[in-house]
Amino acid sequence: MKITRIETFRVPPRWLFCRVETDEGIVGWGEPVVEGRADTVRTAVAELAEYLVGLDPRHIEDHWQVMTRGTFYRGGPVLSSAVAGIDQALWDIRGQALGIPVYDLIGGAVRDRARVYCWVGGDEPAEIADAVNAQVEAGFTAVKMNATGLTGRLGGAADIAAAHARVATAREVLGPGRDVAVDLHGRLGPAGARRLLAALEELHPLFAEEPVTPEHTRLLEPLVRSTTVPIATGERLYSRWDFLPALTAGIAVAQPDPSHAGGISELRRIAALAETFDVQLAPHCPLGPIALAASLQVAFATPNFLIQEQSIGIHYNDGAELLDYVVDPEVFRFTDGHVARPTGPGLGITIDENAVRRADAAAGAPWRSPLWRHPDGSFAEW
Incomplete structure (x- = not known):
């Protein structure tokens, strides 16, 4: 089997899909994207395709090593995300060729269903x-909010009080169960995060995510020690090496993103590394159907999996939804706050290629991250 073509498609609301075609007619799909930098990652995928076309797609680990280490300058979100999407597609091809799900290729299923959560806004x-009440009525048992x-x-008194009021309202609707x-x-500094976490302790959050920005991972340890709230981080960490300082700092939940942290190959290694620290896995995934499918394949084979993010109905999804690009949306049916283990080969989904090509052809201006400024005009974390 040989790779014959690699294509990318920029589709609404802010995603990039990757299609890897083989000479045996098997096609794998991946989702290589940095939100707000889709075209940059698209170029990186094209550069990697120069190496991959003509090679056997089944040599997944060797390809991963070459793509990540085959140049003098390594790492970073753009390259790691380009590799991630291609890696997802290669695992999809391998599973389809053998007629089995990816989770059977990486150790086999350890659970029958995976807990999921959704975003709430306002x-x-x-x-x-x-x-929150709408999600409870829809059957979800967990939500996440800013x-x-x-x-x-530093987090002023008014900011802390307002944050506490919002989370308290959510807790009141959710109840203790x-x-x-x-x-x-990372919008607050370490001192401000410490203040906020102290205020939120009585509300018993499942976890507090990214209390500091990734460049300040070294500051996590004293923050972890200062609170009983479980600390989570990882959406902007791109390898097991990036995660090691956070794990040694004492985080409770690791959140690698399947489309940023090197794909399925690296996600499962990060999960195994986290297990040695008794840290739970909650993959970051506010993206499209391919990223979610890839993440779930790891979740179903990972003993220390906690919960899965998913983007159906998220506020970013303007102009398209996750289910718009899959042939059978039943794969992503959520029941009692869980999704059942998929049984199809590869990633377990069938992408609607016609819908993807139409969306790419009609794609407008690319999505960009908002730019926030403080009242004095200086830059603010979004």
Whole structure:
């Protein structure tokens, strides 16, 4: 079997899909994207394709090593995401060729269903209540929300009080039997995060995500020691080497992204490394159907898996939804806050290629991350 062609498609709302074709008619799909930098990653995929076309797609580990280490300059979100999408597609091909799901190729299933959570939005407590109640009625047992909007690095009294009020509202709707996770997005500095976590402890969040930005991972350890709230991080860490300082700092939940952290190959290695620290895996995945399918394949083969993010209905999805690009949306049916183990070969989904090609042909301006500024005009973390 040989790779004959690698194509990419930029599709709404902010995703990039990768199609890897073989001379035996088997096609694998991946999702290589950095949100807001889809065209940059697209170029990186094209560069990697120069090496891959003509080679056997089944040599997944060798290809991963060459793609990540075959040049003098390595790592970073763009290259890691380009590799991730191609890696997903190669695993998809391998599974299809053998007629088995990817999770059977990486150790076999350890569970029958995986817990999932959804995002809720709204800055006012009343909006949070309505949004959380809607997800409870839909059967979800866990939600995630932003802790703050635009805020100063130290977290003023008003900011802390407002964040507490929003999370308290969510907790009131959820009750003690369901969970709320809180995303700090690195918007506060370590001192501000410490203040906020102290205020939130009584509400028992499932975890607090990204209390510091990734360049400040070295500051996680004292923050972990200062709170009983489980600390999660990892969406902007791209390899097991990036994760090691966070794991040694004492985080409770690792959140690698299947489309940023080197694909299925590296995601499962990060999961195994996390297991040696008794850390749970909750893959980051506010992306499309291919990324979610790839992430779930790892989740079903990972003993220390905790919960899976998914983007159906997320506020970023303007102009398209995750299910718009799959032939059979039943694969992603959520029941009682869980998704059943997929049984199809490869990634377990069938991409609607016609829908993808139409979306790419009609794609407008690429999505860009918002730019926030403080009242004095200086840059603010989004």
